[in-house]
Amino acid sequence: MLSLFTNCWKIPALRRRLLFTLGLLVVCRLAANVPCPGVDPDGLAKMFEEIENNAGTGKVAGMLNMFTGGALTQFAVASLGIMPYITASIIFQLIGPLWPKIEQWKREGESGFQKLTQWTRYLTLLICVVQGYMLAIAMENPGSLIGSVNNIQVVMDPGMAFRIQTVIILTCGTLILMWLGEQITEKGIGQGASLIITISIINSIPGAINMVVERFQMEGEGSLEATHILILFALFIGVTAAVTALSMAVRKLPIQYARARAGRSSVSAPQTSFFPLKLNYANVMPIIFASTLLAIPPVALDWMSRSASGTEGSFAAFMRSSAGFLQPYFNPSNGKYVVVYGLLVLFFCFFWVANQFNPIKIADDLKRSGAYVPGYRPGDETASHIDWTMTRVTTAGAVFLTIIAVLPFIFTLSLGMDFTFTQFFGGASLLIIVGVMLDTLNQMQSHVLTFGGYENLVKGPRIRNRRGAPASSLEG
Numbered sequence: 001m002l003s004l005f006t007n008c009w010k011i012p013a014l015r016r017r018l019l020f021t022l023g024l025l026v027v028c029r030l031a032a033n034v035p036c037p038g039v040d041p042d043g044l045a046k047m048f049e050e051i052e053n054n055a056g057t058g059k060v061a062g063m064l065n066m067f068t069g070g071a072l073t074q075f076a077v078a079s080l081g082i083m084p085y086i087t088a089s090i091i092f093q094l095i096g097p098l099w100p101k102i103e104q105w106k107r108e109g110e111s112g113f114q115k116l117t118q119w120t121r122y123l124t125l126l127i128c129v130v131q132g133y134m135l136a137i138a139m140e141n142p143g144s145l146i147g148s149v150n151n152i153q154v155v156m157d158p159g160m161a162f163r164i165q166t167v168i169i170l171t172c173g174t175l176i177l178m179w180l181g182e183q184i185t186e187k188g189i190g191q192g193a194s195l196i197i198t199i200s201i202i203n204s205i206p207g208a209i210n211m212v213v214e215r216f217q218m219e220g221e222g223s224l225e226a227t228h229i230l231i232l233f234a235l236f237i238g239v240t241a242a243v244t245a246l247s248m249a250v251r252k253l254p255i256q257y258a259r260a261r262a263g264r265s266s267v268s269a270p271q272t273s274f275f276p277l278k279l280n281y282a283n284v285m286p287i288i289f290a291s292t293l294l295a296i297p298p299v300a301l302d303w304m305s306r307s308a309s310g311t312e313g314s315f316a317a318f319m320r321s322s323a324g325f326l327q328p329y330f331n332p333s334n335g336k337y338v339v340v341y342g343l344l345v346l347f348f349c350f351f352w353v354a355n356q357f358n359p360i361k362i363a364d365d366l367k368r369s370g371a372y373v374p375g376y377r378p379g380d381e382t383a384s385h386i387d388w389t390m391t392r393v394t395t396a397g398a399v400f401l402t403i404i405a406v407l408p409f410i411f412t413l414s415l416g417m418d419f420t421f422t423q424f425f426g427g428a429s430l431l432i433i434v435g436v437m438l439d440t441l442n443q444m445q446s447h448v449l450t451f452g453g454y455e456n457l458v459k460g461p462r463i464r465n466r467r468g469a470p471a472s473s474l475e476g
Contacts, residue, residue: 032068068080
């Protein structure tokens with residue numbers, strides 16, 4: 001890996017791409033630290049301090065703040081982050097199998113991809129306007145989130161002018177991030193939107209390290225010893241290795257091409273290859289779906305409790321009892337929440353594969369290309385075999401992903417540490433970081449070979465051919 005980084009900086013074209021990517025990522029971080037006008041910083045800090053102590057809204061705010069790199073707690077220009085663009089992309093992926101027009105665009109190649117990208121931008125704009133307006137209202141009325149912040153004033157001059165101004169600023173911030181991500185993808189290294197999210201998550205690392213240092217300097221209950229820190233570091237390395245293995249693992253389904261020829265003879269010789277079935281086909285999507293779904297009910301339960309608190313009657317009593325019974329299942333600091341969360345992650349793994357993986361289409365593509373799975377007839381029999389194989393692969397991957405997803409909550413309950421620290425021991429944060437880093441490294445390696453100069457960078461004796469001329473180190 002170190003040699004790969006060294007080689008990247010030695011190639012001028014690749015060095016320019018790296019510097020371009022780093023420069024735009026710095027601009028993204030600046031947008032996450034420029035506050036929107038019209039908001040009192042002290043009131044904003046008090047509001048989020050109260051929200052973080054609430055099981056419902058604290059979960060939503062914590063997840064959004066993580067993906068925006070702390071921009072939400074500062075009510076910065078990039079408070080919405082690039083998540084509206086990611087949300088729009090996910091929506092088109094989900095409705096793709098249900099909407100023939102999207103499938104047609106995907107088959108049209110570059111022109112269809114441009115149409116799909118354009119409609120994704122339109123949907124991103126709509127999501128930004130809706131979310132920006134909702135966020136502006138939440139800033140004007142903090143009590144609508146939780147009752148304990150009723151007396152806190154965040155907006156200095158509330159009204160329609162503030163709402164329109166906020167919607168325009170936040171929408172422009174997200175669209176700028178979207179454009180910067182597209183520029184990174186086109187002219188830089190890696191997938192731009194994913195890198196922006198990754199940098200936002202990495203922004204939480206200094207706070208996590210500071211939390212460990214504070215616990216190390218503490219005395220008495222809750223303090224950490226040097227041995228504890230070494231154990232935590234070893235656990236982090238082990239979990240990171242497990243996540244890396246989960247991200248890279250594939251099941252190689254053997255296939256053969258019957259149209260290959262054996263040299264100059266006319267006898268057909270099957271050419272053996274394989275079709276990769278990813279162990280974690282859904283990637284981080286089940287964790288995001290489960291977290292989002294579990295973040296909504298606590299807000300409704302908190303509203304039910306506040307609405308029925310000063311009311312008499314059987315219905316009000318029923319609302320209070322129902323809210324009290326259900327709240328432990330949606331409280332991240334409760335073991336029942338971990339069980340429900342794990343089951344949802346497991347469910348969404350199969351849901352995503354069932355929605356996105358099409359064994360019939362794969363079998364048809366193999367048949368058109370003259371390929372077949374040994375022992376199975378092309379067509380329906382091959383599709384059934386691929387579907388059954390993918391189901392077994394998904395089962396193993398879903399169990400593994402569920403374990404990785406619940407690890408941060410287990411560490412939070414057992415160590416008593418904040419989720420800001422334990423999120424790097426699994427879950428969406430670590431999966432995104434590892435997945436994006438692996439993809440970026442693969443692109444860097446590909447660019448090293450594409451831009452040339454790699455042969456001159458490889459040290460060691462060259463292999464000579466039979467005539468004595470030096471051959472390339474990459475041959476043979």
